[in-house]
Amino acid sequence: MGTETNFEVVSAVLSAESISVEQAIKAVESESAGAVVSFSGVVRNHDGGKAVDRLSYSAHPTAHQVMKEVVEQLVAEHSGEAAQPVRIWAAHRIGMLEIGDPALVCAVAAAHRGQAFAVCSELVDRVKEQVPIWKEQFFTDGTVEWVGAGE
Template sequence: MGTNLDVVAALLSADPISVDTAIAAVESQRAGAVVSFSGVVRNHDGGKRVQRLSYSAHPLAQEVLNRIVTELAGAKGAADPDGHPVRIWVAHRVGPLEIGEPALVCAVASSHRAEAFEICSELVERVKAEVPIWKEQFYTDGSVEWVGAGMLP
């Protein structure tokens, strides 16, 4: 990765993740903006009530996550307009999760807000679209559905 990108974390985690942890990890005295995202398990999907879910990751999921961060760094020049490194923390849960638990957490710190918002947004979209993680949703009516099962690296 470029010298102007400081990837604090790029994780797949069976343990709980938190936006507070992500923010604390990327904050610095040179950061004028810290943008975060926390995607949490909701109690509904497609008009059905969700009871809980479980995420499963392909063995190459960590490699894909690392590649996304590396490519994003290269595409964005990996430095804010003042030449300071952009700091990134990203984690996606695997395993069982309950309603309200964070499933995807990202934080990006930069000297300026525009870069922090742009990088955080693109990071979230690319993780959701490219990292081979599948969601098994358990509904309150007893049915189960897999989401993202067609995605392979």
């Protein structure tokens, strides 16, 4: 593209290993960042009035690439807004997760809080809407439900 950008994508991955907001914050912190905004979407013990025991996330074979593209598109759309460096970290778990485990973690470091909040919020929404990941919910009553991304 040749366009200079102050955005740095530190991470944009799907992970079979555990992820944490602490890991994300540490990765994006810098001396130029006056604000670090993070999001941790965790597995809760209920959904739709039913008790949840655990979840499993499955990803389409293209999901790794889509995750990178989603973050790159966000960067491209916001690149003209950043006079100072903006650092982004995003990861979504795949595999079996227990109640309380982080499923989606994002962090954005920027010079000012307004930009950090805006970019982080938009990042979370886009990952949830566009990355082809499916959630299999295991309820305590023994039933199972599949939930598709981008519904």
